[in-house]
Amino acid sequence: MNILLTFLCAFSFLVYPQKGVKIYNLEHRLKSVCKKVHYYEVGNVFSVSECKTLNIKGIRFIDKIKTYKIPPYKVIKTSQRIDTLPWYVRKINMYKREEIELSGNNVVCGILDSGIDTQDTYLASHIAYFYDATGHYSTPYDDNGHGTAVSSLIAGTYGIAPGVKLAVCKAFLANGASDDTLILKCADWFYNLKKSGVPIMVINNSWGETEAEYMKNVLLKWDFVGILPAFSAGNSGPFYRTIDAPSHYPFTFSIGATTSEDTVAWYSSRGPAPDTGIFADKSLWPFPFWNYTKPDFVAPGDYIYVLFPGGYYGIASGTSFAVAIFSGFLCLLKEAIPSIDYKEAYRIIKDHGVKRLGFIRYPDSSYGFGRIDVGEIASFLSPKVVYDTTPHLSIPQNLKGTYRIYTQDGRLVEKGETPIPKLAKFPRGAYILKLFTGRNTYTLKIINFYKAR
Numbered sequence: 001m002n003i004l005l006t007f008l009c010a011f012s013f014l015v016y017p018q019k020g021v022k023i024y025n026l027e028h029r030l031k032s033v034c035k036k037v038h039y040y041e042v043g044n045v046f047s048v049s050e051c052k053t054l055n056i057k058g059i060r061f062i063d064k065i066k067t068y069k070i071p072p073y074k075v076i077k078t079s080q081r082i083d084t085l086p087w088y089v090r091k092i093n094m095y096k097r098e099e100i101e102l103s104g105n106n107v108v109c110g111i112l113d114s115g116i117d118t119q120d121t122y123l124a125s126h127i128a129y130f131y132d133a134t135g136h137y138s139t140p141y142d143d144n145g146h147g148t149a150v151s152s153l154i155a156g157t158y159g160i161a162p163g164v165k166l167a168v169c170k171a172f173l174a175n176g177a178s179d180d181t182l183i184l185k186c187a188d189w190f191y192n193l194k195k196s197g198v199p200i201m202v203i204n205n206s207w208g209e210t211e212a213e214y215m216k217n218v219l220l221k222w223d224f225v226g227i228l229p230a231f232s233a234g235n236s237g238p239f240y241r242t243i244d245a246p247s248h249y250p251f252t253f254s255i256g257a258t259t260s261e262d263t264v265a266w267y268s269s270r271g272p273a274p275d276t277g278i279f280a281d282k283s284l285w286p287f288p289f290w291n292y293t294k295p296d297f298v299a300p301g302d303y304i305y306v307l308f309p310g311g312y313y314g315i316a317s318g319t320s321f322a323v324a325i326f327s328g329f330l331c332l333l334k335e336a337i338p339s340i341d342y343k344e345a346y347r348i349i350k351d352h353g354v355k356r357l358g359f360i361r362y363p364d365s366s367y368g369f370g371r372i373d374v375g376e377i378a379s380f381l382s383p384k385v386v387y388d389t390t391p392h393l394s395i396p397q398n399l400k401g402t403y404r405i406y407t408q409d410g411r412l413v414e415k416g417e418t419p420i421p422k423l424a425k426f427p428r429g430a431y432i433l434k435l436f437t438g439r440n441t442y443t444l445k446i447i448n449f450y451k452a453r
Contacts, residue, residue: 012049014180016061016213026058040184042191042221043214047181066210068183070114070146070176071235071244073318075308086158087260088300088325093375094160096410097332099432100378104161104331106338109154110203110227112186113147115170116140117309123148126155129167129193133185134178143174145308149316150206152307153324160328160374163335167193167200172207180212187218194225201334204327205231206320208244215246216278223251223342228334230255230327232319233295234269240365242269243294249278250285251342253330254294256368257301257322262356264366265302268319271295271365286346293363297349298371299325329372336381352376375410401437 017026023039027046030037035050047065048054054062089095097103108128115132118124118140130140142148147168155164169186172178194200203222208231222229230253234244247254248271256268271294273279279292286296301322303315333345340348353370355362363369404415405426413426420433435442 012047012065012181013051013054014063014065014212014214015046015048015054015059016063017044017046018058018060021058029056029058038181040188040214042188042218043184044217045184045214047184061213063213065180066212068172068178068207068210070144070172070207071209071232071318071320073146073235073316073320075149075306075314075316086305088304089158091260091262091300092160092325092329092371092373093378093410095407095412096375096378097160098412099404099406099410099434100336100381102332102335102378102381104155104164104328104335106199107161107163107202107331107335108165108167108198108200109161109327109331110167110169110190110200111147111151111154112169112171112183112190112203112205113150113207114144114172114174114176115142115147116151116166116168117142117145117148117307119309119311120152120156120307123152123156123307126151126164126166127168128165129198130170131168131186131189132170133182133189134170134173140168142170142309144172144176146172146176146206146320148309149306149314150204150320150324153304153321154204154328154331156307158305160325161331161335164328164331167198178207180214183212184214184218187222190227191218191221191225194222194227199338200227201338202228202230202327202330204324205229205247206318206323208232208234208247211245216249219246219249219252226339226341228330228342228345229253230323230330232323233257233271235267235318235320236269237264237366238266238268238270240270241272243271243273244269248273248294250281250290250292253323253326253346254296254368255301255319255323255326256295256298256366257317257319258298258367258371259302260300262354262371264298265317265319267317268298268301268322268366269295271368286343287350291363293368294365295368296346297326297353297368298322298366299329300371301325326372329374329377332374333377348377348380352380378410401435403436404434406432406434 171182231247236242272292
């Protein structure tokens with residue numbers, strides 16, 4: 001056995017401590033037999049390499065270092081900006097966020113990916129923190145492109161949460177590869193940032209596939225400090241039980257991809273989650289009747305308009321982009337309710353998702369509990385108000401207050417102080433008026449029959 005261990009220890013390994021062992025003592029023993037030793041608090045695991053032997057006291061389990069790869073995705077690059085709103089923006093009623101004045105302000109979203117490019121000034125303005133676990137460069141960069149594409153869906157020109165700040169950790173190389181040590185470096189970095197007071201509330205993970213024991217510790221530690229983790233379900237569909245690790249855990253959000261027709265993309269991985277071990281611990285379930293449902297939710301992920309390094313735009317498909325849209329959505333929810341935890345966030349999203357009409361019985365191993373919709377969450381978060389439909393708006397001109405006028409899809413048209421302007425200045429159509437007077441808020445649906453002057 002010692003001969004075998006000596007041979008194996010020429011490579012790198014993860015070393016898991018025995019329960020109750022003092023970390024300092026085990027670290028001292030490991031350093032006496034290994035040249036490189038590092039302890040990751042968030043995963044409660046050591047990485048070691050160049051060891052003479054690992055036949056020492058205090059070790060519960062030894063595992064080899066595993067590799068990861070960014071899921072394959074197709075992309076069509078272009079230098080042109082689109083002239084109309086992307087379909088996914090309309091599908092999830094993204095601009096409804098403006099009705100309740102949410103944009104992700106005061107929220108930091110973590111992104112564990114291939115880095116982020118800074119050539120797009122709008123996206124670059126959102127970068128608050130950057131750590132390179134692969135090459136230790138201090139300046140943000142992305143030599144793969146995947147991280148920039150994902151980031152643009154959260155905080156880019158058509159990002160779901162334009163007010164959010166980004167904390168980006170580069171764990172994937174130019175070829176899209178990573179390993180356990182790089183993932184752990186980023187996981188520890190996010191955890192320590194949060195403990196130092198940085199308001200990281202969501203971490204986007206557009207990667208997965210390989211099972212790793214330390215991940216359950218990472219996810220539970222993130223949850224303990226108030227971080228909501230979201231993972232892509234994977235691109236291994238359409239067969240069942242193809243859901244990626246670690247998105248299959250009951251205490252993380254697993255997101256599948258839908259098309260513009262609200263069908264699940266053929267490549268989107270299907271559930272359910274495993275029904276043994278930690279997965280069967282109902283105390284860890286998001287709610288009592290979760291019953292191994294994976295993916296948890298779905299979001300648009302097919303033919304998505306994204307930004308790539310160098311200022312290039314393109315159309316890309318994959319669950320990587322679906323989970324990025326979902327992460328931006330989580331940032332809006334966290335801005336509205338900063339103290340919300342994983343289980344409460346899960347319940348709210350489940351109760352206010354969009355169900356596809358047809359013969360689907362929810363929860364479903366392809367759709368989860370439904371597709372996210374900003375409009376549904378906006379309705380949930382909005383104050384209880386009175387609606388009125390009238391072709392002509394008649395409000396006393398001496399009424400003191402402020403107003404906001406929105407289009408039907410939630411885009412802000414005008415805001416200001418009373419008196420309210422004449423509707424004739426706007427194009428024909430229906431609008432939503434919000435009037436704030438002292439402690440009262442009034443919402444009216446108004447219709448303009450006049451041609452804009």
